[in-house]
Amino acid sequence: xxxxxxxxxxxxxxxxxxxxxxxxxxxxxxxxxxxxxxxxxxxxxxxxxxxxxxxxxxxxxxxxxxxxxxxxxxxxxxxxxxxxxxxxxxxxxxxxxxxxxxxxxxxxxxxxxxxxxxxxxxxxxxxxxxxxxxxxxxxxxxxxxxxxxxxxxxxxxxxxxxxxxxxxxxxxxxxxxxxxxxxxxxxxxxxxxxxxxxxxxxxxxxxxxxxxxxxxxxxxxxxxxxxxxxxxxxxxxxxxxxxxxxxxxxxxxxxxxxxxxxxxxxxxxxxxxxxxxxxxxxxxxxxxxxxxxxxxxxxxxxxxxxxxxxxxxxxxxxxxxxxxxxxxxxxxxxxxxxxxxxxxxxxxxxxxxxxxxxxx
Amino acid sequence: xxxxxxxxxxxxxxxxxxxxxxxxxxxxxxxxxxxxxxxxxxxxxxxxxxxxxxxxxxxxxxxxxxxxxxxxxxxxxxxxxxxxxxxxxxxxxxxxxxxxxxxxxxxxxxxxxxxxxxxxxxxxxxxxxxxxxxxxxxxxxxxxxxxxxxxxxxxxxxxxxxxxxxxxxxxxxxxxxxxxxxxxxxxxxxxxxxxxxxxxxxxxxxxxxxxxxxxxxxxxxxxxxxxxxxxxxxxxxxxxxxxxxxxxxxxxxxxxxxxxxxxxxxxxxxxxxxxxxxxxxxxxxxxxxxxxxxxxxxx
Numbered sequence: 001x002x003x004x005x006x007x008x009x010x011x012x013x014x015x016x017x018x019x020x021x022x023x024x025x026x027x028x029x030x031x032x033x034x035x036x037x038x039x040x041x042x043x044x045x046x047x048x049x050x051x052x053x054x055x056x057x058x059x060x061x062x063x064x065x066x067x068x069x070x071x072x073x074x075x076x077x078x079x080x081x082x083x084x085x086x087x088x089x090x091x092x093x094x095x096x097x098x099x100x101x102x103x104x105x106x107x108x109x110x111x112x113x114x115x116x117x118x119x120x121x122x123x124x125x126x127x128x129x130x131x132x133x134x135x136x137x138x139x140x141x142x143x144x145x146x147x148x149x150x151x152x153x154x155x156x157x158x159x160x161x162x163x164x165x166x167x168x169x170x171x172x173x174x175x176x177x178x179x180x181x182x183x184x185x186x187x188x189x190x191x192x193x194x195x196x197x198x199x200x201x202x203x204x205x206x207x208x209x210x211x212x213x214x215x216x217x218x219x220x221x222x223x224x225x226x227x228x229x230x231x232x233x234x235x236x237x238x239x240x241x242x243x244x245x246x247x248x249x250x251x252x253x254x255x256x257x258x259x260x261x262x263x264x265x266x267x268x269x270x271x272x273x274x275x276x277x278x279x280x281x282x283x284x285x286x287x288x289x290x291x292x293x294x295x296x297x298x299x300x301x302x303x304x305x306x307x308x309x310x311x312x313x314x315x316x317x318x319x320x321x322x323x324x325x326x327x328x329x330x331x332x333x334x335x336x337x338x339x340x341x342x343x344x345x346x347x348x349x350x351x352x353x354x355x356x357x358x359x360x
Numbered sequence: 361x362x363x364x365x366x367x368x369x370x371x372x373x374x375x376x377x378x379x380x381x382x383x384x385x386x387x388x389x390x391x392x393x394x395x396x397x398x399x400x401x402x403x404x405x406x407x408x409x410x411x412x413x414x415x416x417x418x419x420x421x422x423x424x425x426x427x428x429x430x431x432x433x434x435x436x437x438x439x440x441x442x443x444x445x446x447x448x449x450x451x452x453x454x455x456x457x458x459x460x461x462x463x464x465x466x467x468x469x470x471x472x473x474x475x476x477x478x479x480x481x482x483x484x485x486x487x488x489x490x491x492x493x494x495x496x497x498x499x500x501x502x503x504x505x506x507x508x509x510x511x512x513x514x515x516x517x518x519x520x521x522x523x524x525x526x527x528x529x530x531x532x533x534x535x536x537x538x539x540x541x542x543x544x545x546x547x548x549x550x551x552x553x554x555x556x557x558x559x560x561x562x563x564x565x566x567x568x569x570x571x572x573x574x575x576x577x578x579x580x581x582x583x584x585x586x587x588x589x590x591x592x593x594x595x596x597x598x599x600x601x602x603x604x605x606x607x608x609x610x611x612x613x614x615x616x617x618x619x620x621x622x623x624x625x626x627x628x629x630x631x632x633x634x635x636x637x638x639x640x641x642x643x644x645x646x647x648x649x650x651x652x653x654x655x656x657x658x659x
Binding site for chain 2: 048049050069070071072075076077079081083085086087096097100101144145148
């Protein structure tokens with residue numbers, strides 16, 4: 001539905017977007033994820049029409065958006081600062097896009113009441129925006145952007161100003177709302193947890209380029225490169241060299257750990273001698289005082305170097321015999337006050353050879 | 361709020377209240393008192409009581425107040441002055457708005473310089489600046505001569521700019537323009553430009569962005585500026601004195617005349633009180649408009 005073809009944008013010497021292409025399907029909850037300065041907000045502003053691309057095309061339903069000013073694009077934005085009009089009531093704020101579309105008064109009243117119901121704030125119609133809480137302002141900003149049923153809704157870090165509890169609640173509301181209205185959402189965030197929780201698909205961006213576009217679980221389990229592996233969630237990244245490879249398994253030499261076997265993305269070919277990295281999620285590592293390695297497992301001994309007790313889980317940094325540090329995670333799921341190991345305890349770790357994922 | 365806090369709040373209000381009492385309320389009461397007395401033989405006021413045959417008599421009169429209504433001259437002049445002041449305020453608003461908006465939207469490093477240019481005229485004396493206008497408007501001035509070349513070519517009567525209401529209003533606008541620009545700038549500078557992005561995103565064109573977002577939010581600035589322009593222009597006498605001639609005089613001239621030339625203090629007090637009363641009413645109105653207009657005028 002939305003096609004972005006080879007779009008570039010520079011500000012002076014700074015390349016904000018470098019030849020970016022992506023396709024967004026109708027009805028999709030699509031997220032642009034990346035650290036600050038990665039170009040995600042620039043891309044959003046190009047789609048909204050606040051900025052013009054240096055080169056490339058943006059097509060909505062096959063028609064180019066580039067010649068249209070923001071007010072004529074069937075695209076609305078939910079701003080990070082909400083940008084509610086302080087001199088208008090909540091109802092007047094929501095009615096604004098409908099007035100601009102020259103809708104009749106009765107139709108406006110009907111739609112405003114309907115969307116206020118959708119965001120569960122029907123009693124706030126005549127309040128001033130300043131009298132609302134952060135979460136309520138957020139909902140009104142979303143209602144205002146949705147009321148005119150745009151083809152595309154852009155959300156620019158809309159939850160970043162809310163506290164953690166409220167944010168989780170709003171995430172669930174956003175998912176349900178998107179399902180209900182069926183409008184395509186393009187969501188910008190630097191929060192990988194939020195992106196994983198909300199999106200159908202995520203485009204991870206870095207330095208003006210797209211690193212990977214995939215569904216959240218694919219992105220998490222099979223990152224295409226080190227940046228994605230590192231940016232999404234916690235990850236052990238072990239530098240290695242390819243020793244030999246066949247269709248299923250790649251044999252690699254990891255500094256300090258010796259020769260290991262790992263699985264890799266079949267689309268990427270590894271030749272012997274290539275440098276690569278083994279990415280290993282902490283929760284995929286087994287950890288115990290003594291372990292029996294299975295036939296498809298690798299096993300190492302070490303001791304607890306550091307630990308972070310997080311309540312539901314504890315993160316252990318394990319120092320292996322040769323000084324390599326590996327992060328592992330254990331759920332504190334035993335009854336009672338769970339405290340399994342202490343700093344300095346001797347432990348063993350093991351992981352299945354297909355638990356790790358090889359990236360170039 | 362507990363008692364100590366309430367007491368502190370009352371104490372905080374004390375200095376302005378004292379100021380108002382000393383410099384506004386007390387003089388006003390004195391003027392009110394004077395407005396019911398007779399003028400003294402050589403200016404000032406006649407005694408308000410006298411003792412004859414050991415009998416105390418008070419000497420008050422309604423004559424001064426009746427005189428205001430007996431001849432239409434004074435009320436007419438009052439209305440004319442209100443008209444001048446309103447016109448001045450209106451022209452100042454129209455001239456100041458684009459300038460204040462331009463300054464507020466210019467780059468931060470230029471703003472202070474531009475504001476300095478706005479207040480630069482204050483660095484020279486008020487009367488000197490009015491004398492400068494006398495030179496500009498004088499019949500031998502380039503402006504008048506130039507204009508009369510045009511009127512001559514068109515076969516019209518030559519015009520005279522000096523001693524006219526045009527000269528008075530031009531100078532009133534010139535003197536008071538910064539008082540409109542500054543509060544308006546202070547208001548516009550605080551506007552959140554992201555709101556304009558949001559309005560545009562939701563379908564508003566440039567004109568609608570201004571009319572529905574910027575304008576309603578700037579009304580408190582306009583009210584503040586209007587008060588600062590309207591009040592001094594209503595009571596001013598120096599400008600019409602020097603530039604107005606007989607046609608351009610305003611109520612301020614008459615009040616000054618009563619106190620200085622005619623030496624009729626009681627009638628001067630009457631005119632002053634009426635002017636103060638009208639001003640107060642208009643300020644209250646503007647304050648009320650500013651309060652409701654600030655929050656809800658977008659509808």
